[in-house]
Amino acid sequence: MHFRTMVGICLTGVLLIGTPAAAQQPATTATAAAEDAPAEPEGTAAPEGTAAPDTEAPPDGTATVATDPPPGATGAPAAGMDGSTYAVRLRDLQQRIDQLKEQIRRSHTRLSLLSDTILTGGSSGSRATVRFENKLSSQFKLTRLLVVLDGAVQYNKKDRSDVLSEQKTIPIFSGSIPPGDHTMQVLVNLRGHGYGVFSYLRGYRFEVRSSHSFTAVEGKTTRLRILAYEKGGVTTPLEERPAIRYLERVVAGLVDAGGKPAK
Numbered sequence: 001m002h003f004r005t006m007v008g009i010c011l012t013g014v015l016l017i018g019t020p021a022a023a024q025q026p027a028t029t030a031t032a033a034a035e036d037a038p039a040e041p042e043g044t045a046a047p048e049g050t051a052a053p054d055t056e057a058p059p060d061g062t063a064t065v066a067t068d069p070p071p072g073a074t075g076a077p078a079a080g081m082d083g084s085t086y087a088v089r090l091r092d093l094q095q096r097i098d099q100l101k102e103q104i105r106r107s108h109t110r111l112s113l114l115s116d117t118i119l120t121g122g123s124s125g126s127r128a129t130v131r132f133e134n135k136l137s138s139q140f141k142l143t144r145l146l147v148v149l150d151g152a153v154q155y156n157k158k159d160r161s162d163v164l165s166e167q168k169t170i171p172i173f174s175g176s177i178p179p180g181d182h183t184m185q186v187l188v189n190l191r192g193h194g195y196g197v198f199s200y201l202r203g204y205r206f207e208v209r210s211s212h213s214f215t216a217v218e219g220k221t222t223r224l225r226i227l228a229y230e231k232g233g234v235t236t237p238l239e240e241r242p243a244i245r246y247l248e249r250v251v252a253g254l255v256d257a258g259g260k261p262a263k
Contacts, residue, residue: 106181106215126179126216128224129257130154130172134165135229136190139201140242141165144189147172147226150182158189172226174257179218185211186244188228201238210244221262223249 081089130149134142142165147155154173157164192204208228216222225247232241254262 102213106213125176125254126218127175127221127254127256127262128177128182128214128216129174129221130184130224130226131257132170132172132186132226133228134168134170135227136242137230139193139238140190140206140230141193142188142228143191144187145170146187148185149173171257176254176262177216179216181213181215183211183213184224184226184246185209186226188242188244190242192238204238206239206242208242208244212246212248214246214248217250219252219254221251221253221255223251 130147132145132147132155136142141162143160144158145155145164146153155170159165186209188208190206190208192201192206194201212224212226214222214224227245227247229243229245230241231243256262
C-alpha cells in the first residue's frame with residue numbers, strides 16, 4: 001500500500017514537471033521566427049488599418065520633368081507698345097498698303113494691255129503726251145525744271161530772269177513709247193519772291209524732287225500732267241508748301257498733244 005502511494009506521487013510529479021516545457025514550445029518557435037525575419041527600417045511603419053502607398057525614388061542622375069503650366073500662366077505678359085513704336089509700325093503698314101495698291105493698278109493695266117494686244121494683233125503701239133503746269137503763287141519763282149523719262153532727259157532749263165516762271169504750261173514730251181511700264185522723274189528749283197514786309201522771302205531757296213510710274217497701253221495714248229502747286233494752308237510753313245502731283249488719263253487711239261490722230 002505504501003509502495004503504490006509512492007509510485008503515484010512520483011508519476012504525478014513527473015506530469016507536473018513535463019507540462020510547462022510543452023506549453024512553452026510554441027512561444028520559443030514564434031520568438032525564433034521573429035528573430036529570423038528582416039528588421040523593418042525605422043520610420044517606415046504604417047499606421048494601423050492604413051495601407052502605405054507604394055513609392056519609388058528616382059535613381060541618382062535622373063532629371064525630374066516638371067509639367068507645363070496652364071495657358072495664361074507662362075510668365076509675365078509682354079510690355080505694352082509705346083506710342084513711337086506704334087507710329088512707326090503704322091507708317092510702315094501704310095507704305096506696304098500703298099505699294100500693294102500700285103502693284104494691283106499695274107496688274108490691272110497689264111491685263112488690259114494684254115487684252116488689247118490680242119484683239120488688235122499687237123501692231124499699233126502706244127503714245128504719251130507730257131506737259132508741266134505751274135500752279136504756284138507769286139511767292140515762288142521757278143528757276144529750273146528738269147524732266148526725265150525712263151532715264152532720258154526730256155526737258156532741262158535754268159532761268160533767273162523769271163521768263164521760265166512766267167510760263168504756266170510747258171510741253172515736255174509727245175511721241176510713241178513702247179507699251180508697258182515707264183517712270184517719270186521731275187526736279188524743280190524755286191526761289192522766294194516778295195515785296196515790302198515780305199521781302200525776306202527773296203532769300204529762300206527750294207528744291208522739290210518727285211517721281212511717278214505709269215503704264216502705256218497698246219493702241220492708246222497716255223496723257224500725263226505734271227502740276228507744281230502749294231499744299232497745306234496759311235498755317236503751313238513756307239518751306240513745306242511747294243509740291244508736285246500727277247494727273248494721268250488714258251484715251252483710246254493714238255493721238256498727239258492737240259488730240260488729233262498721230263501720224
